[in-house]
């Protein structure tokens with residue numbers, strides 16, 4: 001069946017139900033999973049439009065809750081049309097769009113309305129939105145919660161863009177007081193300036209020079225602040241893109257003490273390592289930085305024990321010129337890595353070698369991110385009543401990341417030329433085929449996951 005078609009049932013020899021992989025037929029009604037019938041050979045009424053995928057694996061669509069779409073304002077970095085097509089091609093059926101790199105940033109109701117207008121009619125997958133906490137916008141937080149924002153993001157260090165300033169401890173206390181009792185969540189870019197970054201005459205094209213400028217202690221001290229705030233206010237807090245393994249003990253102690261705290265890492269911290277980043281390869285630059293192999297293995301162990309809750313892309317693209325590949329100067333290049341389309345395959349390629357199961361993939365890439373965004377009643381698992389968001393893929397199939405495959409707006413990614421395991425065949429959004437074998441539905445069928453409302457005069 002071609003992209004754009006709506007199906008009434010999906011039949012496969014391998015449907016991932018809970019911890020089991022079994023033959024089944026997923027019955028879809030009004031875009032929702034109506035029922036999951038065991039045994040794939042069940043006869044169905046002739047009127048049913050059945051997508052039979054043989055022995056391809058069927059699992060819930062990936063929920064990537066850390067994506068910088070950068071529209072409005074920096075559509076040349078990435079936009080909804082290209083980002084959500086890349087998502088669909090990668091089996092991602094829901095994204096949550098970060099409040100920065102767009103201009104304006106999503107820090108007020110008026111700006112949220114502008115973002116929603118920019119996203120209307122552009123999305124191939126469902127799109128939720130994070131608001132931003134910046135100095136002085138505490139009066140905007142509750143109205144944005146009423147508008148259906150998934151939660152908020154703040155930075156404890158320069159964010160990379162001047163229009164999204166980082167917060168001070170005082171700003172955090174003000175924001176926490178607004179968020180108390182709302183059930184919302186505050187996400188933190190957890191790096192803090194703990195020592196003046198020494199100006200050195202080290203070679204700026206050597207990755208080690210950049211890595212030394214962002215030591216583990218910057219994450220450790222930021223996370224110390226976050227755990228204290230989280231315990232004090234009992235507001236849900238989430239640490240985005242954990243790179244260092246050093247704060248894991250602190251996080252565990254805070255959670256054991258009753259902090260409603262979650263933490264994510266990203267595909268690049270689990271796949272790449274500092275030892276393999278060549279001089280001048282600024283496509284590998286991100287903040288916090290990719291650290292050494294030993295650290296990476298500690299992140300994998302923490303994933304295995306549940307100390308890290310989920311894995312996301314932190315898709316943070318820019319235009320190629322901002323990556324300074326001509327000079328290879330890590331200190332001047334944009335920090336951000338593009339990987340939205342390849343997260344499922346990136347994760348599975350290594351996870352499958354480390355004893356992770358396919359149900360671990362669903363927990364880490366679908367269920368837990370859906371919970372973070374408050375979408376777990378409709379997204380993230382194959383349960384009756386959930387949206388019929390499905391990814392149909394072949395976990396054993398190898399493929400190479402080539403430019404021609406990439407649907408992101410800018411084709412620069414550190415994964416170019418990598419051989420990955422796990423090729424996505426088709427992606428369904430509420431029972432509609434939005435992607436199949438390289439082609440997309442003619443119409444963008446994604447919904448904006450906000451409650452429509454008019455901007456209120458900012459207080």
Ligand SMILES: NC(=O)NC(NC(N)=O)C(=O)[O-]
Nearest residue numbers: 068159160286287316335336
């Ligand atoms: N402004 C950004 O997009 N920053 C992002 N940049 C990265 N991760 O390098 C981030 O998530 O902090």
Ligand SMILES: [Zn+2]
Nearest residue numbers: 189240241287
């Ligand atoms: Zn960040």
Ligand SMILES: [Zn+2]
Nearest residue numbers: 068098314316
């Ligand atoms: Zn980010």
